[in-house]
Amino acid sequence: MKQWAWGVGLVLLLALHALPTVAAPLQAQWSFRLLPGNAQLKAHPEAAQWRPASVPGAVHTDLLATKLIPDPYAGAPEAGLQWIGLADWEYQARFDVDAATLARSHAELVFDGLDTFAEVMLNGRPLLRAGNSHRTWRAAVQGQLRASGNELRVVFRSPITTLLPGVQAMPHKIAGNYPSPYGDEPRDAMVGNFVRKPGYHFGWDWGPRYVTAGIWRPVRLESWNAQRITDVAVQTTALDAQRAVLQVAVEVEAAVARQARVQVEMLDPDGRVAATVGQPAALHAGAQVVLVPVQLAQPRRWWPVGHGEQARYTVRARIDADTPEAAEHSIRTGLRTVELRREKDAKGGQGFAFVVNGVPIFAKGANVIPFDMFPARVDPSRIRRELTAARDANMNMLRNWGGGYYEDEAFFDIADELGLLVWQDFMFGGGMQPGYDPAFRANVVAEARDNVRRLRRHPSLVLWCGNNEEETAWKDWGHGRDLKAADPAFAARVWQGYVDLFGNDLRKMVADEGLGVPYWSSSPSNDLDTVANDSTRGDKHYWQVWGNPALPVQAYLRETPRFMSEYGLQAWPVLRTLEGIIPAEELRVDSHTVRAHQKFMAGEGNQRLLQYIEREFGTPRDFSDFVYLGQVMQAEGIQLAALHHRASRPYTMGSLYWQLNDVWPGASWSSIDYAGRWKALHFHAKRFFADHAVAALRDEGVTRISLLNDLQQPLNAQWRLRMMDVDGRQVSKQQHAVTVPALSALEVGRFADAELLGRADPARTVAVVELLDGTRVLSRQVVYFAAAKDMQLPKVQIDSRWTQDGDEIVLELRSAQLARGVWVEFERMDATLDDNAIDLVPGEPVRIKVKAGAGLETLREALRIRSVTDAMASR
Structure with a gap:
């Protein structure tokens, strides 16, 4: 009888050991409350009791779901909800653990997102302390779990009350971003750039201020026995149409030293085995990397949309297959090379061009901001909607801006599938960082390592950028000048901390872990050269149109950068998107609720928008026409700039307008509003970013016509110029055959107004410029010789x-x-x-x-x- 029991136990033990590493979402019932003893309890006693919570989630969405607060987007409730960011919050969960998990020798609780200052306890014992919303936090829990009734408790401390005393004690402050208009934080002591949390939660000029807390990404329980594979990475040594030479890095964690066999199998995009390579490995206890060389003949490369297929391979790594110690891990990736080409020219300038698989790519696209104020509300279908819209508008690149959060795997999987290149900022949106603090820098380096390693398998990822606008703010906006005047020694320390973090630490992290993806220290920048926002070198942010001094849109034609990574004009969402958000009786430019949804210049942005509308169209009749004419103005202005950038190829090699999407239903620079509806700009983008397009650009009495071809094959076509009056009477016509070389912009003519118009009335006459394939119109532009308000339309x-x-x-x-x-x-x-x-x-x-x-x-x-x-x- 004892022998039989022993035998059953051995079989059970072997079966448990045969199971691979198990990573399962934590199955738990969550609840939350305002932390007992918190100062906010007196004013908000209704938040004191335990109520149901959602994980992933945020305290704002939990309060909304339990009807303790109104919809943060509807009406103008923002001022009355700032107490939430000043409060400390407590979350708790109870969960059970199955026998198989308890039997494994190793177990970890993994938190993919804790926002932000969090103290985690398991079964009454401290487990970890977190201080970075962008990091993955792990804690070993073997020996601490029980079969039933495990208690997990997470306390979130307000980032404002946590950091404010230290910031206020600084004799001289480093620059922040947007001061709170609500009194929850002093205007001269902002904490946002001292905490590793999405910067936009503290308010931006296109979104509200909601300082969140909560478990914003999944929690899971991982368990394993003898060994596990923690990561697989593919380093490309050589790649062309004939051959791929790869080094597959298999990261292994072993419980004890042992001999093992590692096997790598690659499946082609159709699921067929393309290569299988196995080799022995002497494992030591702990973490190590086993390198497995793999070669492929006639590899199918991953290309940006418009240049080839988006081929992806499955890479499957196994250790000791078909043994009790077996472990397996697989990834999906694409094979491509990427280079940031920085060729110098004869005039002392320096180019800025992305080269994929040896082909220079003109980057066409937009900047992406977070899809919602509360990231856990964003599901893959929402991401797919916006990214598909980008692809459908003929974009090939998106810049993930640095004031939000590192996107989920779903974002990059979809970008891989659609062929969208991704410029990825590290999460620094502006102001200045305390890089002089070694603890802050170490926290950022750990954050960078987590995210570079998490995202590096994606072929869409082609640049890591240190931050958004911090170098230019220091050098050009007065941040550095003012601090140097106040405290030269501290200013020097602050700048050296900046160089240490963005010039050295992050650069090294990307070089070590990023699989060859280039690094760029800031945007705009010339990578820490003297001038930060230079049109002759590096990337450019151009805001003299719309921003100060609010130049007319024609000024876009006089600014020719090497790569334009930001420029924009504002417009309101489609009116239907505002239904239920702004009451019908409040739909006025100057109403309280409308102003609450206009964040530029603290609600005064509608006056700037009217200024641009009135320059071209005169004064709108009502709010509906204000919205409509604002969208027309935005679309026509950005079209002017984007076509100028494209017509300046190869001097200019990128045009990314600000911005693709919205975080809420409000006024912004987006081309897709919060509900996913296309503004006029997005329809225009579909035309002005088309692979074959005509650019007819009029400035100071001269119209320059260029033909654009972004494909790798020459275009045999015709171009046609017709002058006609507004009633359709043709004044003149010319048509010419042309071959537009591959990957080029070809200027075919410059015409003075007098040459085009002759005696025709400019108030009643337009030029219609077209690119034709036979009788089919590939692209068309109408050129106007007077502002709409001055024309006899x-x-x-x-x-x-x-x-x-x-x-x-x-x-x-x-x-x-x-x-x-x-x-x-x-x-x-x-x-x-x-x-x-x-x-x-x-x-x-x-x-x-x-x-x-x-x-x-x-x-x-x-x-x-x-x-x-x-x-x-x-x-």
Whole structure:
């Protein structure tokens, strides 16, 4: 009987050992409350009792779910919710652990995101203290778990009350970002740049101030026995169309020293085995890396969208396959090379171009900010919606801006799939960092290591950038000048800390762990050279249009950078997105609620927006026309800049406008609003970022015409220039055959106004410039010779015609006269259009494909069309 029991025990033991490493989300019921004894309890006693919580989540969303606070986005509740960021919060959970997990010799609790100053206790014993929202926190828990009733407790301390005494005690402060208008934090002692937490939570000029706390990413329990594979990385030694020479790094953690066999298997994009390599390894106790060389013939490379396929391989690593000690780990990755090419020119300038698989890529795209104020609310479908919209607008690069958080794997998986290159900032949004503090720097280095290693498998990731605007702020905005005047010794210490962190520490981390992805110390920058925001070298942020001194949009044509990584114009969301957010009676430029959703210049941004609208169109009649004309102005202005950048190739090799998306329903520089609706700018981007496009750019009485070809094959086409009046009468026409070389911008003509117009009235005449493939229009631009408010634009009648072929519904628009900025929408319903925000040339139809959850008759009845002349008060 004893022998039988022993045998069963041995079989059970072997079965447990045969299980691979197990990483499972923690199955627990969470609750939260305001920490007992906290100063905020007196004013908010309703938050004292335990209430259900969501993990991942945030205290704001938990308070909202339990109806303790109103919707943070609707109306103007922001001032009344600042107490949440001043409070300390407590979360707790109870969970059970199965017998198999308890039997394993190693177990860890892993917290992928704790926001931010957190004390974690397990079964009444301290487990860890966290102080960085961007890090992964691990704690060994073998021997501390029990089968049932485990108690996990997490206390979050307010970052403001935690750090404020130290910041206030500083004789001279380092520069912060946006001071709070609500009194929860002194304006002269901001803590945001001292804490490793998303900077935008402290407020930005496109989003509210909600200083969050909580368990914002998943918690999981990992367990294992003899050994586990903790990471697999693929280093590319050589890669071309014939051969890939790879080094696969398999990171192993072993319980004891032992002999093992490591096997690497690579599956091609179709799931077929492309290579299998095995080799012995002498493991020691602890962590180590086993390098396995792999070669592939005729590899399928990963390319940016428009340049080839987005091929991805599965890399599967095994240790001691088919043995009780077996461990396995797999990743999906793409094979590509990337270079940041910085060639010097004869005039002392220096280029800034991304080269993928040996091909220079003109970067077309936008800056990405967080998708929500509360990151746990962002699911993969939301990310896919925005990234697909970027790809559909012919973008090939997105810059993940440094004031938010490092995105989830889902973001990069989707970018890999869609062929979108990613410029990734480290999470520093502005101001100045206390890099002079060794503990702060060590915390950042640990954060960088976590995220570089987590994201490095993604072929879409092509740059790590140290920070956003910190170098230019120090050198150009007065941050350095003011601190030097106040305390020269401290200023020197602050700057040396900056150089240590961004010039050395992060650069070394990326070099050591980033698998060859380039590093850039700041944006804008020339990588710590003398001038930070230089048009002749490095990348450029240009804000003299929109920002101070608020130059007209034509100034974009006089600024020619090597790579434009920020520029922008503001506009409001589509009105439908504001339903339920701003009451109908409050839809006025100067209403309290509208101002609360306009964060630029502390709510005064609508005056800046009106300034730009009125320059071109005059004063809008009402709020609806204000929103519409603002979107037309934004779209036309950014189009001017982007086409200028593209026409300046190869001197200029990138154009990333500010910004792609929104964190909430408010005024901003985005081309996609918070609800995912495209503004006019995004429809324009689809045209001005197209692989084949015409750039007809008029400035100071001269129109420069260039033809753009971003593909790796020459384009045989024609270009046509027609002069016509607003009623469609043709004044003149010319058409020419042309071959546009691959990867180029070809200037085909410069024309003075007098040459184009002759005796024609500039208030009634336009130029229509087109790139043609036979009779098919590849790209079209209408050039205006006067501001819309000074033109004799007719009141147009736009005719609409519907056709349906199976599931495809097409709306055809036609006007006998010129119709500028035609916008199609549907009353009380949403529809997806493949084109919008267009200029109708007299007599020439435009066909728009429409997708909607409604039939043809419903669409016909709901159709609403407007043009610029409809919205101008003088008309």
